[in-house]
Amino acid sequence: MARPRKFVESDVVSSASEVFAVHGLAAATLDDLVRATGLGKQSLYNAFGGKRELFLRALSEDREEAARAVSEALGHDDASPLERIRGHLLSMAIEFSGSDRRVSLTTRALVESTGEEDPLSTATKAGIEQLAGVYAQCLEHARANGDLPDDANVQSLAVYFVAVTRGMELLGRAGVGRGVLTAVALDAFRVLNGRRTEEPGDRPPAPE
Template sequence: MARPRKFVESDVVSSAGEVFAVHGLAAATLDDLVRATGLGKQSLYNAFGGKRELFLRALSEDRAEATRAVSEALGHDDASPLERIRGHMLTMAIEFSSSDRRVSLTTRALVESTGEEDPLSTVTKAGIDQLAGVYAQCLEHAREQGEIPADANVQSLAVYFVAITRGMELLGRAGVGRAVLTAVALDALRVLHGQAMPVPNRTPGSSLSS
């Protein structure tokens, strides 16, 4: 009798995550997953329970990595809270405008989520809550230090920044250029000071890809 093939689950989940990030849950096929992971269909079912379950597993890993990355970006004590958020947003503008960057599973799940009470929507919302919690902590520090108004709604602002960064990611994937994404990031920061966002003066023939 042949021995069952051994594999590292984390490697399989990572490879599957790459497939799902490119195609999404609905469009990714079992054949795509077999090619990417090197496992047979039955092995994938035996180990993970199916395509949807594997997607949720990969999504959970992506959520943890996204939360860790934002926590690191906003957790440095050598800059003020708003300086940390500004640096983070400008870094996102650069990263999201990269032509070879794939959309994260967290953002992909947001697009595919139906909003109904199903596992995908539940995991997706949990990911948004986690990210918002990281922003809220930094924004609370900003309020304590007087960088934003004392009556600022930290929780809604935190969700606002999650929405802005996820939107920037999708815009970057669609080909919107670094200059525009940088402007979006800077305009988002003006909200923290209660400043109105200026209407951009676009010249004839200007493009979002610039």
């Protein structure tokens, strides 16, 4: 009897993530996953339960990584909370305008979620809430420092920044350039203090 093939689940999930990032859940095929992971269809089913279950496993890991990255970006103590958010948004404009950057599974899931009560929608909502929680923590610090008014709706602003950054990611995927994404980032930041005028050096040069 042939011995069952051994594999490292984390490696399979990582390879599958690349497939899902390129094609999304709906368009990715089992043949795509077989080629990427080196496992047969039956082995994939036996180990993960199917394509959707494998996507959810990959999405969970992507969600944790996304939250960790944002937390690190907003966690520097050498700048004020609002300066950290501004810097984070500008770095996202650079990152998302890169031609070789893949779309995160968190954003893929957001696009493909139907909003119905199913595992994909539940996982997508959890991802939004997790990211919003990271932004909310930084915004709470800003309010405690007096940089935001006492009546600022921190939870709403946190979800707003999730929406802005996920939207920037999709715009970058569609080919929108760094100049435009930078302008979006700066305009989004101005919502925090209601500014309607630009500070010197804020406005990037017009895209060519």
